[in-house]
Amino acid sequence: MKLKNFADVLVMGAGPAALCIASELVQQGLKVEALASNSPEAPWPNTYGIWAEELESLGMESLLGYRWTDTLSYFGDGKDLVGLEPIKHNFDYGLFDSLSLQKALLEKCNGLLWRLETVEKIVFSQTETEVICHSGEKYSARIVIDAIGHKSPFIQRPNKGPVAQQAAYGIVGKFSSPPVGENQFVLMDFRPDHLSEKQLKEPPSFLYAMDFGENVFFVEETSLACAPPLSKNILEKRLYERLSHRGIEVKEILHEENCLFPMNLPLPYLDQPLLAFGGSASMVHPASGYMVGALLRRAPALAKSIAEAIDLNPSLSSLDLAKEGWKVLWTPELVQRHRLYQFGLKRLMSFDESLLRNFFVAFFKLPKKDWSAFLANTLPLPKLIVVMLRLFYMAPLKVRLGMIGL
Structure with a gap:
């Protein structure tokens, strides 16, 4: 006997990953249920950047809230590299209009109702998967997709030691003078001239910054990857030191952003009966x-x-359906590419500040088509x-x- 809340697919989560997969499942004509502890209409707290050409290839460039043609990075220090140019x-680089x-x-979800529930337990059987919530409500589906994010307690993966995390602290605000040029986007500013000798020996970070127009700018101090991650306090201090060194004062803060997410999370076990998408799936x-x-x-x-x-x-069975999904989500080629990227990240994490700048130079x-596709x-x-x-x-x-x- 099926539970009253039975579906073909049940999606857990309400962020970009959950909405992406739920909308496509609905478009396939499947009966979809969705559960999340927060409303899918609640504003997303962080910004999402993307190279504009990548979005154009999907025919979705209209979703950009900002787009910059003047895009650049700084890696010099006037010593081991030529100048500070x-x-x-x-x-072109852009930021999504998150609301759009x-x-x-x-809209692609066609009115799909998100039930505000917190999942407590997931029970697998031969024919279906049952999700039991803190409220006592039970939901059943042919297959369940975990799109909760990288902190999900339900997805099983191997333990390969400390996980490197990207950390960032940023502010949208107004400043005593522009931190970047007019209509300009800075992908990475690694210039170290504001750092002390002690700081030069610490894990490096860089400035990610852009002009929003009308004298509003976004500046963010970012650590590419570190285990353990750099703290918000360290990144905030470095950001203000960087700005102060350039004679820039923060006059008004309109928004603060804190990011912390894993960069080398091991791939999930690809034979488990719970499918994942997004951060839960190490994407x-x-x-x-x-x-x-x-x-x-x-x-x-x-x-x-x-x-x-x-x-x-x-x-x-739910297990066989999940296996079909895992095979598509993580093909042998994608697994190998993921391993190569993780190997590269491991090497970069061993670089000091000077070596990292030289690497990015x-x-x-590389040809633009190569580094952008990379x-x-x-x-x-x-x-x-x-x-x-x-x-x-x-x-x-x-x-x-x-x-x-070496």
């Missing part, structure tokens, strides 16, 4: 921290595979290997030695 990327993205995904790019582009690209194929599996074999000398995780495996080898041979000797751990 920026590297110009000549590649949220609204577009909710954060290990080399860049980006994920929203991957969510938008990979959700349609996953939803289609689940719909086809249910249609072809209505008696397929070499990285952005950051978006859209390079086929053979091409990714070629690009990584090319980077190795292009890099200065000391960077190459660092890449091989």
